[in-house]
Amino acid sequence: MKTFFSRVALVVSIFSGASAFATEGGIAMDTWPSDRGHNPASLQNGARLFASYCIGCHGADLVRWNRLQEIGLTDAQIQQYLIFGNQKVGDTIRSPAVAADLKRWFGKPPPDLSVITRARTSAGHAGTDYIYTLLRGYYRDSSSPTGWNNVAYPNIAMPHVFWQEQGPRETRIEFSEARKDPKTGAVQHMSVVTTYDPHGMSTRTEAPAASHSHEGISYSFKPLNAEHARQFDSDAADLVAFLAFITDPTADKRVRIGVWVLIFLAIFTVIAWRLNAVYWKDIH
Numbered sequence: 001m002k003t004f005f006s007r008v009a010l011v012v013s014i015f016s017g018a019s020a021f022a023t024e025g026g027i028a029m030d031t032w033p034s035d036r037g038h039n040p041a042s043l044q045n046g047a048r049l050f051a052s053y054c055i056g057c058h059g060a061d062l063v064r065w066n067r068l069q070e071i072g073l074t075d076a077q078i079q080q081y082l083i084f085g086n087q088k089v090g091d092t093i094r095s096p097a098v099a100a101d102l103k104r105w106f107g108k109p110p111p112d113l114s115v116i117t118r119a120r121t122s123a124g125h126a127g128t129d130y131i132y133t134l135l136r137g138y139y140r141d142s143s144s145p146t147g148w149n150n151v152a153y154p155n156i157a158m159p160h161v162f163w164q165e166q167g168p169r170e171t172r173i174e175f176s177e178a179r180k181d182p183k184t185g186a187v188q189h190m191s192v193v194t195t196y197d198p199h200g201m202s203t204r205t206e207a208p209a210a211s212h213s214h215e216g217i218s219y220s221f222k223p224l225n226a227e228h229a230r231q232f233d234s235d236a237a238d239l240v241a242f243l244a245f246i247t248d249p250t251a252d253k254r255v256r257i258g259v260w261v262l263i264f265l266a267i268f269t270v271i272a273w274r275l276n277a278v279y280w281k282d283i284h
Contacts, residue, residue, distance in 0.1 A: 027151055027217050029125040032132035036241035038252065043071040046242025049235055051082040053161050054113065057102060060093040062114035063246045070249060071242075093246075106157070117240070117247045128244050135162065135236040139171035139221070140200030147200060151219045165235065167228040168198035173219045176209055198224060 036042040047068055065078050066089045073082075075089045083089070085096045095110075102109045120127035134152040138160040141149035146159040151173065160166070175192045191209035196202045223229035245251075 026124075027133070027219065029129040029152070030133045030136065032126070032128040032240050033237050034128070036237045037128075037244050039241070040072040042238040042241045043245055044073060045235065046238040046240070046245075047071065047073070047082060049239045050113075050242055051084070054239075055084070055093070055095050057095055057097055057110040058113045059095040060114040060246050061112050063093050063249065065089045065091060065093055067246070067249050070253075071245065110158075113243060113246070115247045117244045127247075128240050131243060132236060132240045135239065136166075136233060137219075138163070138166070139169070139196050140198060141196060141202070142200035143202070144200075151217075162232060162236075165228075166232040167223055167225045169221045169223040169229065170198060171196040171219065171221055173217065175217050177215050 036046075065083060065087065066075060068078050068082070069075070078089050087094065093114075099109050117127035117131060120130040122130075130152065134150060134156075137151040137153075138148050139151070140147065144155065146157070148156070148160045148163075150156040151171075173194050173196075175194075176189065177192075178187050178189050180187050189209040190206060192204065192206045194202050194204045221229075
């Protein structure tokens with residue numbers, strides 16, 4: 001695990017046979033399997049992935065390592081398997097990289113991931129869905145400076161650090177739009193399809209589309225090894241679960257407390273109602 005820095009030295013910013021379609025405003029986000037957020041094994045695997053692939057450039061300065069006790073890890077396990085360098089379990093989760101070096105290498109420091117799922121939440125989608133789509137949305141693009149692109153974040157600066165885990169795949173991106181002829185005023189629906197092979201070489205076709213076609217962008221991936229891609233999708237879901245956990249580590253505890261509070265209030269309401277009836281029964 002400690003050799004992961006050679007893989008992540010190029011990481012710049014925040015961050016399967018999947019497909020999606022969106023109307024105007026960008027692509028549709030994949031739905032993150034939220035049950036992973038309540039599964040200790042998934043959360044622990046997500047912590048492993050974070051320590052192996054993310055922390056080389058990204059920290060989580062608002063969270064301490066010992067917070068991971070809440071996902072079933074002991075201090076000894078945290079120290080041995082997750083912490084790199086001389087950090088202690090009581091320290092905040094910091095990247096060992098020097099911020100000044102990262103800024104000099106990449107133009108700006110990579111963002112802290114302490115509250116990334118909340119920061120990426122918008123009116124149109126949950127932050128967990130966005131990060132899940134982003135992690136799974138990489139494809140080879142030979143025209144990109146890094147050799148990679150992303151359906152959720154076009155022209156993303158961060159290369160695909162999980163490319164070996166996900167495996168090669170073909171990508172098909174279709175852009176549908178209605179074009180108005182400036183001379184005749186006639187509206188014609190067009191479909192522009194760009195296909196990227198596993199090496200990032202692209203081919204582009206353009207053809208008329210049906211008049212009832214939706215405007216927007218659709219995409220699909222064709223992995224060369226479907227089983228390999230499914231395992232990566234599972235790991236991506238676990239990593240998002242961990243990022244969601246560190247964004248709000250006390251969420252499950254608050255829910256449990258809230259349930260007991262509601263039960264207490266329900267019981268107290270019944271008792272108070274019966275006491276009120278007893279108190280007023282002889283008063284006419």
